[in-house]
Amino acid sequence: MIIFAAMDTDLILQHVAQHIRLDEAEQTFFNSLLHPATIRRKDHLLLQGNVSRHESFIVKGCLRTYTVDDNGQDHVLMFGIEGWWISDLYSFLTQMPASCFIDALEDTSLLQLSKPNLEKLYEKVPKFERYFRLILQNAFVAHQQRINQSLSFTAGERYLEFVRKYPGLEQRIAQKHIAAYLGITPVFLSMLRRKLSGK
Amino acid sequence: MIIFAAMDTDLILQHVAQHIRLDEAEQTFFNSLLHPATIRRKDHLLLQGNVSRHESFIVKGCLRTYTVDDNGQDHVLMFGIEGWWISDLYSFLTQMPASCFIDALEDTSLLQLSKPNLEKLYEKVPKFERYFRLILQNAFVAHQQRINQSLSFTAGERYLEFVRKYPGLEQRIAQKHIAAYLGITPVFLSMLRRKLSGK
Numbered sequence: 001m002i003i004f005a006a007m008d009t010d011l012i013l014q015h016v017a018q019h020i021r022l023d024e025a026e027q028t029f030f031n032s033l034l035h036p037a038t039i040r041r042k043d044h045l046l047l048q049g050n051v052s053r054h055e056s057f058i059v060k061g062c063l064r065t066y067t068v069d070d071n072g073q074d075h076v077l078m079f080g081i082e083g084w085w086i087s088d089l090y091s092f093l094t095q096m097p098a099s100c101f102i103d104a105l106e107d108t109s110l111l112q113l114s115k116p117n118l119e120k121l122y123e124k125v126p127k128f129e130r131y132f133r134l135i136l137q138n139a140f141v142a143h144q145q146r147i148n149q150s151l152s153f154t155a156g157e158r159y160l161e162f163v164r165k166y167p168g169l170e171q172r173i174a175q176k177h178i179a180a181y182l183g184i185t186p187v188f189l190s191m192l193r194r195k196l197s198g199k
Numbered sequence: 200m201i202i203f204a205a206m207d208t209d210l211i212l213q214h215v216a217q218h219i220r221l222d223e224a225e226q227t228f229f230n231s232l233l234h235p236a237t238i239r240r241k242d243h244l245l246l247q248g249n250v251s252r253h254e255s256f257i258v259k260g261c262l263r264t265y266t267v268d269d270n271g272q273d274h275v276l277m278f279g280i281e282g283w284w285i286s287d288l289y290s291f292l293t294q295m296p297a298s299c300f301i302d303a304l305e306d307t308s309l310l311q312l313s314k315p316n317l318e319k320l321y322e323k324v325p326k327f328e329r330y331f332r333l334i335l336q337n338a339f340v341a342h343q344q345r346i347n348q349s350l351s352f353t354a355g356e357r358y359l360e361f362v363r364k365y366p367g368l369e370q371r372i373a374q375k376h377i378a379a380y381l382g383i384t385p386v387f388l389s390m391l392r393r394k395l396s397g398k
Contacts, residue, residue: 067351075350077343090340099347122329129328130321136335141289143342144276148298150349151274151382152266183350 007036012057012111015083019134020127029124033117039063039104045086046102052091054112058084061108062169064177067100076181078146079105079166079173085135105173150183158182159192206235211256211310214282218333219326228323232316238262238303244285245301251290253311257283260307261368263376266299275380277345278304278365278372284334304372349382357381358391 009031016022022030037056039045045063046052056063063080065088077100080086091098092115113121121128142165149158159182163170170178179189208230215221221229236255238244244262245251255262262279264287276299279285290297291314312320320327341364348357358381362369369377378388 067347069351075347077346077350089336090343093336093340099344126325126328129325129332133328133332133335136332136339137288137292140335140339140342141292143339143346144289145298147276147342147345147349148266148274150346151276152268 003038003040007031007034007111008059008109009034009111011059011083015057016131019131022125022127026125030121030128033121034111034113037110037112039108039110041104041107044101044103045108045110046088046091046098046100048099048101049097051095052088052098054114055085055087055092055118056080056110056112058082058086059109059111061110062105062172063102063108064105064173065100065102066180074177074180075183076177078142079169079177079181081166081169085139089139105177155182155184155188156192156196159189159196202237202239206230206233206310207258207308208233208310210258210282214256215330218330221324221326225324229320229327232320233310233312236309236311238307238309240303240306243300243302244309245287245290245297245299247298247300248296250294251287251297253313254284254286254291254317255309255311257281257285258308258310260303260305260309261371262301262307263304263372264299264301265379273376273379274382275376277341278368278376278380280365280368284338288338304376354381354383354387355391355395358388358395 012034013022013027016030034057035054039061045056048067058080060082063086065077065080065086067075067077069075078086086102088098088100088102090096095115145161149161153161159178162178162181175189176186179186182189184192211233212221212226215229233256234253238260244255247266257279259281262285264276264279264285266274266276268274277285285301287297287299287301289295294314317331344360348360352360358377361377361380374388375385378385381388383391
């Protein structure tokens with residue numbers, strides 16, 4: 001269930017300010033296009049087969065993007081934590097049905113930007129082309145590394161990379177989700193952690 | 200070996216025109232930032248450990264981005280064919296050593312854009328922010344699909360997706376490269392193709 005909530009734009013404006021400078025009018029216009037929402041732990045932001053209608057900026061909490069294979073096994077594509085944008089980008093861009101689910105692993109506060117509002121933003125404040133180009137660059141690099149690592153890293157190396165990429169997340173979410181992100185069983189993850197902490 | 204060659208900008212200007220409109224002065228400025236190069240079959244555009252100093256637009260030919268694991272096994276991350284941009288994007292953006300190799304599977308003609316020239320382009324013709332945002336969106340979606348598919352698709356499904364994504368490429372390059380892209384052995388690929396063509 002998604003609940004509309006009070007709007008806290010400090011974090012998102014800080015994030016934007018890392019990449020582009022907005023004057024006050026531009027900030028106000030940007031804020032006017034954002035919709036705050038909260039999503040409770042275990043609820044879904046997106047169901048596979050539905051269309052991803054928003055880019056969601058995570059103000060607080062944790063989301064998981066995942067698929068389920070024919071054997072009912074979860075495969076975690078990514079986690080999203082504070083300061084990340086999340087969506088099924090393919091679905092958002094093409095408005096075709098999403099190929100993945102997104103659910104909340106903690107109660108989560110979001111600021112959402114719809115596709116029509118994003119198009120308005122590009123039109124009225126073209127420097128957001130630059131902001132989203134930079135966001136996309138970072139996302140692309142992260143995905144390229146993930147492909148590379150899934151092909152050539154050992155499970156231990158993938159685990160260490162997870163810890164580096166999502167600092168503190170290991171203590172916040174269930175181990176089974178981390179195992180599903182690494183492509184290993186929870187039992188093997190547990191062995192791996194014991195082995196690495198024993199070093 | 201990279202050889203500097205005559206410049207044919209028709210394909211790249213067509214590609215740009217699919218996304219943004221340039222006037223004649225902007226086209227001329229863009230062209231002035233591009234450097235033509237040819238790279239012979241089996242030669243490298245980029246070595247792992249070197250810095251990826253250009254984004255390269257493929258005018259003709261085929262390149263392969265790959266890594267080699269500790270057992271000497273190749274893993275193909277992507278192929279690049281006519282109309283694609285190719286680089287180690289992580290290395291290009293960060294100017295850190297590349298984590299992959301890029302070599303030519305055919306004699307290949309490129310138009311290269313250096314990082315300083317790309318920054319000049321963004322500064323002088325900001326609508327290129329939009330062009331590269333769109334290119335990055337497509338690349339991001341393709342990578343997201345590749346991660347998803349490597350986790351949840353069967354080898355047969357991955358093969359069919361390869362054929363869809365790179366039309367005609369199967370007839371142009373050695374089967375071992377396709378196997379290394381799919382993450383299977385050449386023998387298994389051969390069995391798979393027999394099975395699928397028998398349907």
